[in-house]
Amino acid sequence: MLNLSFFGKSKVEYNGKEIGDRLGNKAIALICLLVLNERRYLSREKIIGYLWPDSNTDAAKYNLRYNLWLIKKNILEDKNNNSFLKVDTECCGINSKYEFNCDIIEIMKFKPSCQDSVESILKLKKLFRGDLLEGYYFNKCDEFNDLIIYERINFEQRKVKILNRLVEVYENDKRYEDCIEVLNEILEIEPYDEKTVLKLMDIYQKSGKRAVAINYFNKFSYSLSCDLGINPSNELKNKYNEIKMAVSGDESNDETNYNVINKDTNLKIVSYCIKNVEYFWMADVIDKIIDSGVEDCIQQLSQKQLLDLSSIQSSISKFCNDNIDIINYRREIMDVCIINSFIKLMEAVCRKRNVTISILNYCDIDEISANVVEYLRKIKIKGLDIIE
Amino acid sequence: MTMKDREIMDWIAIKKSKIIAVGHGLEYESFVGNETVVFDVNGSTVLPGFIDSHFHMVQTALNSVSLDLSGVKTHEEVGEKIKEASNSFMGDYIRGIRISEGQFQEKVYPGRIFIDKYCNDVPVVLNSMEYQVSILNTCALLYFKIPFTAEGIEMDRKKMPTGIFRKHANAILRTNILKNISDSTRKDATSEIMSTLLMNGITTVNAMEGGFMYCDKDAEFVFEHGNDFPIDMVLFYQTMDIDRIKAMGLNRIGGCLYIDGTFGARTAALSFEYADCPGTMGSLRMSQQELNDFVIQCYKNNLQLALYTIGDRAIESALIAHENALYQTGITGLRHRLEHAELVNDNQIERAKGLNIIFSMQPSYETYWGGRGKMYEQRLGENYKRTNPFKKIIDKGVVICGGSDSDVTEPRPLLGIHSAVNHPVAEHRVDIYEALKMFTCNGAYGIFEENNKGTLEVGKLADVVILDQDILSVHSNDIDKIKVNVTIKSGEILYNNLG
Numbered sequence: 028m029l030n031l032s033f034f035g036k037s038k039v040e041y042n043g044k045e046i047g048d049r050l051g052n053k054a055i056a057l058i059c060l061l062v063l064n065e066r067r068y069l070s071r072e073k074i075i076g077y078l079w080p081d082s083n084t085d086a087a088k089y090n091l092r093y094n095l096w097l098i099k100k101n102i103l104e105d106k107n108n109n110s111f112l113k114v115d116t117e118c119c120g121i122n123s124k125y126e127f128n129c130d131i132i133e134i135m136k137f138k139p140s141c142q143d144s145v146e147s148i149l150k151l152k153k154l155f156r157g158d159l160l161e162g163y164y165f166n167k168c169d170e171f172n173d174l175i176i177y178e179r180i181n182f183e184q185r186k187v188k189i190l191n192r193l194v195e196v197y198e199n200d201k202r203y204e205d206c207i208e209v210l211n212e213i214l215e216i217e218p219y220d221e222k223t224v225l226k227l228m229d230i231y232q233k234s235g236k237r238a239v240a241i242n243y244f245n246k247f248s249y250s251l252s253c254d255l256g257i258n259p260s261n262e263l264k265n266k267y268n269e270i271k272m273a274v275s276g277d278e279s280n281d282e283t284n285y286n287v288i289n290k291d292t293n294l295k296i297v298s299y300c301i302k303n304v305e306y307f308w309m310a311d312v313i314d315k316i317i318d319s320g321v322e323d324c325i326q327q328l329s330q331k332q333l334l335d336l337s338s339i340q341s342s343i344s345k346f347c348n349d350n351i352d353i354i355n356y357r358r359e360i361m362d363v364c365i366i367n368s369f370i371k372l373m374e375a376v377c378r379k380r381n382v383t384i385s386i387l388n389y390c391d392i393d394e395i396s397a398n399v400v401e402y403l404r405k406i407k408i409k410g411l412d413i414i415e
Numbered sequence: 416m417t418m419k420d421r422e423i424m425d426w427i428a429i430k431k432s433k434i435i436a437v438g439h440g441l442e443y444e445s446f447v448g449n450e451t452v453v454f455d456v457n458g459s460t461v462l463p464g465f466i467d468s469h470f471h472m473v474q475t476a477l478n479s480v481s482l483d484l485s486g487v488k489t490h491e492e493v494g495e496k497i498k499e500a501s502n503s504f505m506g507d508y509i510r511g512i513r514i515s516e517g518q519f520q521e522k523v524y525p526g527r528i529f530i531d532k533y534c535n536d537v538p539v540v541l542n543s544m545e546y547q548v549s550i551l552n553t554c555a556l557l558y559f560k561i562p563f564t565a566e567g568i569e570m571d572r573k574k575m576p577t578g579i580f581r582k583h584a585n586a587i588l589r590t591n592i593l594k595n596i597s598d599s600t601r602k603d604a605t606s607e608i609m610s611t612l613l614m615n616g617i618t619t620v621n622a623m624e625g626g627f628m629y630c631d632k633d634a635e636f637v638f639e640h641g642n643d644f645p646i647d648m649v650l651f652y653q654t655m656d657i658d659r660i661k662a663m664g665l666n667r668i669g670g671c672l673y674i675d676g677t678f679g680a681r682t683a684a685l686s687f688e689y690a691d692c693p694g695t696m697g698s699l700r701m702s703q704q705e706l707n708d709f710v711i712q713c714y715k716n717n718l719q720l721a722l723y724t725i726g727d728r729a730i731e732s733a734l735i736a737h738e739n740a741l742y743q744t745g746i747t748g749l750r751h752r753l754e755h756a757e758l759v760n761d762n763q764i765e766r767a768k769g770l771n772i773i774f775s776m777q778p779s780y781e782t783y784w785g786g787r788g789k790m791y792e793q794r795l796g797e798n799y800k801r802t803n804p805f806k807k808i809i810d811k812g813v814v815i816c817g818g819s820d821s822d823v824t825e826p827r828p829l830l831g832i833h834s835a836v837n838h839p840v841a842e843h844r845v846d847i848y849e850a851l852k853m854f855t856c857n858g859a860y861g862i863f864e865e866n867n868k869g870t871l872e873v874g875k876l877a878d879v880v881i882l883d884q885d886i887l888s889v890h891s892n893d894i895d896k897i898k899v900n901v902t903i904k905s906g907e908i909l910y911n912n913l914g
Contacts, residue, residue, distance in 0.1 A: 164557045166536045172553050173575055180576075183563040217565055218590075219583045245705060249655055252700035253627040253673045254586040256682055415704055 029102055029111065029127035033059050034182075035157025039102075046101050052163065053078060054094045056171065059160060061112070061121050062131050063178060068113065068120035077171040095119065130154040134185055139192045145200070148193045155186050187213060194226065203234035219251060221260050228266045232273075240270045261388050268387045271414075272297055294319055294380040300392040306339040308396035309369050312384060313340040316376055322346075327375040332368035335360055366399055373403065377410040389415040416886075417871040418463050418855045421848060427461060429877040432905040437871055454901060454913060460886040462851065463871050464618025464878030464904060465828035466858025468775045469670070469754055469818025472622040472648060473633035476604035477596070478512055478822050479611075484541065485513035490525040493541075494533035501534045506600065508538035508555060515544045526571075527552045527578025540592060545680055546628060549580045549588055559595070562587035586627070593630035601636045602643070608826075609645055613910040615827045616880035616899040619647040621775075621818065621862060623670030623721075623754075626653030638663060645909050649862045651721055657712055667719035667862075670754060673700045674722050675729035678757070678784070678794045684728035685758065690796030697726050703735060710736040713751075714744040719863075721752040721775065730756055730763050737770050747771065752861060755820075757802050758795075764804075764811045773814045773861050776803060778835035778853070779824040782895075786839030804843045805835050805850075816861035817853030828854040829882075833895035847886060847894070877906040881913075 030040040037055050039047045047055060060077055061069065071091055079087035095114055102111045109124045137151055159179050165171055190213045197206040210227040217223060224247055231240035244267040248259050259267075272295060296315045301307040313336055317325065325346050328336075337344035338360045376382055386392065392400070400413055416423055417437060426443040428436040436446060447453060482500050487493050493511070500509050516524055530539055530552040538555035542548070551559070556578060562568075567582030580588050612620070622641065625634030634652045641648035651670035652660060660668045675697055676682020681689045684697040701709070710733075713720040724730045733753055741747070752773045753759075757780065759767070767774065781803055784790040791799035808815055817835070819826045835850035859869025867876050881901040889897060902910035 158560065164554055166554075169531075169553070172557060176553070176556055177575060179561070180563040187564055216562065217583075218587060219565070246655070248705070249701065250627050255582060256676060256680075256698070256700070415702065 029105075029125075031058065031062065031127065031129040031131075032154070032156065033062070033159055034130050034155050035161050037160060037163070041102055049101050050097055051094075053090070053165075054097050056160065056163060056165065057091075057094050058098065059131070060171070060174070061119060062129055063174070065121050065123075065132060068118035070118050071116075074119060077174065078165070078168060080170065081167045131159075134182065134189075137185065137189060139188065143192060143196060145193070145196055148189060148196060151189050152186075152193060155182075183216065187216060198230065203230050206230045207234070219255065221263050224259075225263050225266055228263070228270065232266075232270050237270055237273060241267070244270075261390075265387045268297065268385055272383075272385050294321070294376065294382045296382065296384045298384055298386050300386065300388050300390075300396070302391040303393060305393050305395050306365070308386065308392050309365075309399060310340040313369070313372065314342055316372065317342055321376055321379065324375045324379050325372065328368065328371055331364075332371050335364045335368035336372060339365055362395065366395070366402075369399060370403070370406075370408075373411060374408055377408050381410045381412075383412045383414065385414045416460060416462055416848075416851065418851060419870040419872055424871070427871055427879065429879070429903065429906050432877055432907075434871060434873055434875050434877050434879075436873060452908065454881060456881050456900075458885050459900065460882045460884070461871070462616075462880050462882065462886075463855040463859075463869055464880055464902065465616045465854045466619040466621075466816070466862075466869065467612075467617050467818050467821070467826060467828060467854070468621045468816035468858045468861050469623055469777060470620040470821045470826065471624065471629065471671075471823075472605065472620060472821075473601055473624055473636060474629060475822040475826065476601065476608050477510070479608050480506075480604050481510040481512045483513055484511045485518070485544075487514070488518065489520050490529055493519075493525055494530065497530060497539055498533040501537050501539075504537055507595075508540055508558065509534065511539065511541040513544050514541055514550075524548065524550055524579050526550070526569075527556065527576070530578065542589075545677065546589060547581065547585065547680070549585050549592075551578045551580070551588075553578070559588065560591045562591070590627075590630065594632055596630075596632070598632075598636055598640070601633070602640060605640075605644060610910070612646055612826055613902045613904070614899060615829070616882075616902050617646060617826060617828060618878040618880075618902065618904045619649065619858070619862075619864075619868060621651055621670070621858075622648040623651045623653060626671060628671070628673075629653065638665075645904055645907070647904075649864075655709055657716055657718065660718060661716060666717070667721065668713060669721035669723075669752075671723045672721065674706065674724045674733055675699055675726050677725060678790065681794060683726035683758070684732070685726045685795075686728050686731075687798065689794055690798075691793050697728070699729060699732055701732075703732055706732055706736040707739045710740040711743055714740040714746045714749065717746070717749065719749045719751060721754050723754045725755045725757050727758045727760050727763065730759050734763055734766050734770070734772075737772060738766070741770060750861065750863065752816075758798070759804065759808070760801070761807065764808050764813055768811050768813050773816060773857075774808060775816050775818055775861060776805070776853070777818050777820045777824060778803065778805065778831040778838075778850070779819060779827075780834075781838050782830065782834040783824055800840050802840075803838065804840075805838060805845045806843050809845060809849050814857050814860055815853050816857040817850075818858075827895075829897050829899070830895050833891075836891050836894055847891070851886075877903055879903040883912075 028042065032038040037047060038045060039050055039055060056078060060074065075087040075091055079090050082090060095112065098112060104110050105126045109122050111122060111125050113120050113122045134151060134154055159182055160175050190209050193209050194206050197209065207227065207230055210223055210230065213223045228240045228244060251257050251259060296312060298308055298311045298315065330348055333343060333347050337347060403411065403413060424437045425439045427434060428443060428446040482496060484493055484496060487496060497509060497511065516522060534552060535554060538558040539552040540555055541550040556576065562584050565584040565587050567580060567584035569577045569579040571577050622637045624637050625631045634650065637648050637650045641650060650665065651667060652665060653670040653672055657668065675684035681692050681695050682697050684699045689695045710720065722733045724733045730753060737751060750773055752775045754775045756774045756776060785802060791802050805815060817831045819831060831854060832850040835845050835853060836847055838844045856865065856869035859865045868878055880899050883898045883900045886897060900912045901908060
């Protein structure tokens with residue numbers, strides 16, 4: 028049986044014996060070329076253009092003939108009497124009836140499907156022992172060198188696709204440790220790929236490795252800024268904040284509601300921002316305070332303060348007296364009143380609870396809310412912690 | 416000049432690795448025996464060996480055996496230089512450095528097909544000035560591990576790589592290439608530059624190694640082999656991995672641990688807009704919270720921390736983090752450093768003094784980029800007058816240790832000293848003694864070695880340089896013309912131009 032491996036150090040194994048040395052680099056390159064064009068026959072002229080472009084016509088033809096002979100001499104017919112190569116006066120190609128194994132062909136066959144098993148994907152993954160025709164470079168064979176570069180790009184993409192499929196399969200089976208290992212392999216190829224990092228953080232979270240996820244994010248974030256001068260995407264930052272804010276012990280629970288986590292006297296709020304929408308962050312915080320069931324604190328506010336706040340978050344108007352004309356009142360509210368009432372609300376809530384507000388995408392915060400955050404930090408309300 | 420209390424002596428006696436006496440008049444005679452080597456320097460200055468406090472040792476060494484392409488003007492010239500280099504080529508690949516698009520008449524980088532015409536049998540890698548771009552010929556594309564799926568690979572019309580790599584692809588490729596450099600290559604290159612350093616009177620360097628723009632293998636190399644070289648290398652490992660630093664038994668961390676970028680690339684974080692790019696103020700590479708957390712960890716682990724800060728906004732961020740860490744831990748005495756600190760303001764100098772922070776600065780930058788019409792003015796407009804305010808810093812009592820940032824500027828302390836004395840902005844100039852301190856006793860203080868180095872005192876290591884003139888008599892404009900005649904390291908005469 029013939030086994031061909033072209034990834035990493037090329038190997039041509041025939042009936043259990045390595046015969047690469049007997050063939051030489053050009054013959055191996057010729058086989059590789061024919062395998063890459065497995066579905067069609069290449070003209071002799073084309074092959075010469077790839078492998079002997081700088082030889083004169085006679086020498087090139089001789090070289091091709093010699094290498095074809097060398098291959099034929101070392102790789103004999105299979106049990107069905109099929110020869111490995113189909114050669115005529117014009118063209119050459121691999122005989123599709125010949126029985127042999129080849130890593131290139133196996134990999135090219137791969138198409139992700141729901142039938143994929145861990146074993147089948149692992150088998151493919153193992154075939155990537157290195158680059159295609161690693162260590163090969165034929166001086167002046169420009170077309171052939173370009174072909175190898177082109178195919179390396181192609182196979183690198185396939186490799187990432189195969190590894191991503193493996194991650195999916197492992198994840199479905201809840202094999203998180205295996206998932207992490209494969210994701211790290213992808214990151215070795217694409218160390219700045221945020222999609223993969225997001226997935227890795229997600230898997231860390233699912234497997235309860237919060238601390239590892241936080242450390243990983245910090246290192247990744249630093250390498251992004253140092254190497255590329257960029258920050259992680261908002262999506263990734265949000266995932267990081269989500270993991271950071273999770274209450275210990277809950278981390279393995281996929282369904283954890285990270286928006287408001289109310290535990291004893293602690294109130295944790297995860298808030299969001301929308302760029303250029305005035306008061307958005309403050310409105311979001313008010314909404315989440317209402318959802319957290321601290322009615323008693325809200326009711327400590329005066330009717331005027333509640334009305335002030337209702338102008339930016341209508342859900343708080345349910346705490347206002349029915350006999351107040353909310354709509355007319357809102358027309359007259361000044362910024363300073365809204366801000367003062369918001370601060371009063373925070374003070375009221377912090378008297379009862381320790382409040383931690385995490386701002387997920389601080390970079391998008393509106394200007395008024397940003398000033399309020401700064402002010403809250405300055406006045407240091409006891410029990411209030413604001414994290415970006 | 417002993418560099419202690421402005422003291423000037425007539426002679427110094429060395430035995431084995433130590434200074435055994437200094438004095439006036441003829442008292443030295445009792446130390447002279449049959450085998451004593453005596454240098455009569457005829458009034459030339461004798462100083463402690465220079466300490467270069469910011470030096471990228473391995474990259475300087477590797478670059479010294481690379482092809483410097485900064486002067487070429489056309490693609491053809493690049494090709495010819497590469498062709499010439501390939502004729503006498505030794506090693507794994509040809510490395511060309513210091514190119515920029517703007518230098519070429521063609522105004523673009525040459526691609527792989529063009530380079531192939533001049534060299535197609537050896538891998539060729541060209542790096543741009545600040546390593547933001549790499550260019551490979553076809554042979555190199557097949558020789559190195561290429562991150563083909565990463566962003567930043569330039570493709571031609573046929574969807575084939577042009578050989579020009581930027582962004583993610585460039586960063587990954589650079590790491591792949593640097594990782595593959597063998598320690599023996601590093602060793603050979605480093606040995607090669609030792610003579611240059613000794614010729615310039617350098618006896619100790621703060622080796623800023625590792626990290627993302629460089630290579631962790633460089634740091635590991637200095638850690639393992641630093642003692643194999645004639646001059647002392649004090650490793651500053653540019654990492655945020657505190658656990659690794661502790662495991663290695665190091666007591667300092669950082670160096671070029673980037674808080675911001677560079678003026679050249681307009682990435683240094685300023686409190687105002689770049690004069691030649693309105694709307695751009697540079698950026699911080701870490702959020703305040705991240706930096707605060709990291710700095711606190713350094714304090715808690717008793718690590719001396721060196722942070723890279725260039726713009727005033729970066730310096731501000733670093734100072735806030737230090738203030739926060741000090742208030743939270745109460746730990747002092749670690750002699751933390753800000754590297755570069757080029758655009759520090761008065762308030763920041765005051766606060767740095769309060770925190771006992773050292774500024775590790777590069778006076779030669781002013782010769783390269785300072786003054787009217789040069790890069791600082793182009794980028795910063797009139798704010799160029801604020802850069803590297805040495806006098807103010809020293810007057811406020813902050814310690815400055817001097818470095819070259821080699822090979823960003825040449826590893827020549829006398830050029831640094833000249834630059835500090837001749838700062839283009841008169842109010843920032845310092846006297847020669849203060850400039851000398853930056854490269855001697857202050858350098859020693861910056862690495863906790865003041866009991867062993869930095870001054871010529873009895874019992875200290877005999878790291879000594881002899882200049883060819885009396886530095887105090889030379890006109891300030893001519894300081895950079897002074898040469899080192901002799902360099903003695905730990906009592907050994909390693910460079911001797913006196914015969």
